[in-house]
Amino acid sequence: MDSLQSMYTLLLSPCIYVPENYCVGVQSINNAGKRFWTPTVADSVKPLIRMVFNSIESAFTFYNEFTIQGDFEAIKSSSKFPEDASGNKYISHKYFVCSKHGFNQVKDKNTKKDLQCSAEISVADFGEVSTLDSDKKKKKSKKRKRPSLKVGCCACFVINLNSDNKYQVFKFTDKHNHISVPPEHIKHLKSQRKLFNSQKYFLFQLGQSGIGSNKGYRVLSKVHGGHELVGASKNDCKNWKRDVNKYILKADAEMYDMVFIPYIGIDNHFKCVTFGAALLAKEDVHSYDWLLKAFKKAFPVEPQIVMTDQDPSMVIAVQSVFFTTRHRLYILQSDWIICKNIGSICKRIGSICKQIGFNLQED
Incomplete structure (x- = not known):
């Protein structure tokens, strides 16, 4: 009886699952008792404060190398758009965060208002920050309920524009409040999934034979020897097929010219x-x-x-x-008729010109 009670106590107690024989990095505990994990990576790919980049994309590419070795995924987050002296907006700050940053919106049943949980990263020092989805109108449609992967991770990589019109590292936090992705699951991350040109051509040929993207993905999994060896998911195949259809539709419209x-x-x-x-x-x-x-x-x-x-x-x-x-x-028939009757046509034009008072000079 005591063993059964201890088993129930173990099942109901809050815990974090850590796979066996897997290093999650350096673990630390703060004063509040919260656990954080710092990924162990090489110093050559670790960002440093005031590190300079030529563009935002080059900074994101460098940070992606760090995330791959750290076994987590980074996404592009908010930006700050101030105005210069001429009134043109430019990007002065750019945020790159962990894919588990923030929380999903939770709807309160009593007040019927959306409550947004706050994350540990504060942007009060930079003023108002505009997000990509702020200008988009939310459609009133029912969404399928699914579990959220966001846990309010505080890891971030922030760059700002310096006086040389280049971006430098302004803030860097590498502590995560969750364990990293196991190595065998890295290939399932969105940033690591990719369809090769040979696979795209194979899916296109299957589409010409009337085989859709769902069945095409099954054929690819059989050819490669399993779903985990394809390198992409079923949704990736469907999205690629959607983009191809859009391109073909646009090309068909242009063919009329x-x-x-x-x-x-x-x-x-x-x-x-x-x-x-x-x-x-x-x-x-x-x-x-x-x-x-x-x-x-x-x-x-x-x-x-x-x-x-x-x-x-x-x-x-x-x-x-x-x-x-x-x-x-x-010569077309219309051209032949004009050439055959060119004399009568010229006389007709001459008589009309004389009636309106326009004099024709003969060479």
């Missing part, structure tokens, strides 16, 4: 045959030259006669690609 050029000829039975077609963005010599070379690659034998319209670019391209072909120009 392109020039459609068909290859039409006569076969041995004196029947009209369409050999192929092409879409060109420009009607210049370079585009026509590429088009005729592609046709010559598909049909090695040059045609005996080529008939085109009166485009001067096409005339130059045909002479530079087809050496044994006779090139002839054709």
Whole structure:
């Protein structure tokens, strides 16, 4: 009975699970009894105060190297946008925090108000800080309830703009109030997941065969030998497919501004045959030259006669690609009617000009 009671006491007592044979860094306890973990990394990737970077992206790349060795993930947080003398806004401070920084919004059932828990990082010294989501309007839609991974971690990496228009390290805190991610789970972090070009091409070919991204991910897992060896998640495949569809839709809309050029000829039975077609963005010599070379690659034998319209670019391209072909120009029916009746048209124009009092001088 005592052993059963001790087991219940152990299960109900607050504790933090630490995997066996896994070093979580240097553990410390503050005066309030809270435990913190400092990752053990090489000094070459550890940020130092007043370290200078050329841009925000270079600073974030350097901090990512530190996070990879420290077995946690960093995200871009808030920024400060002051105004210069001319009224233009610029980024003076940029925050990079742990992915478990802050807390999710908790809705109070009694007051029906959103209560935001405060984190240990204070930005009172820098004034108001604008976040990326502050300007976005919140949609009134029901969200699926899911557990939160945010525990109010206080680890941060802050840079500010110095007098040389470069960013330097202003604040750096490497203490976490949670254990790091185990090495076998590092590949599941968002920053470590990636689809390679060969995998993207494979998913695209499966999409051409009518296989969606969900089934395509299953095929990838079978090819690689397991889900953990793919290097990406199912949502990554779905997001990539969404981006591809957006790009193709945009490209289809732009194709309406392109020039459609068909290859039409006569076969041995004196029947009209369409050999192929092409879409060109420009009607210049370079585009026509590429088009005729592609046709010559598909049909090695040059045609005996080529008939085109009166485009001067096409005339130059045909002479530079087809050496044994006779090139002839054709005139549209409307152009033929105008040329045939040009005399009567000129007389008609002359009579109209005389009626309105406009004198024509004959050369």
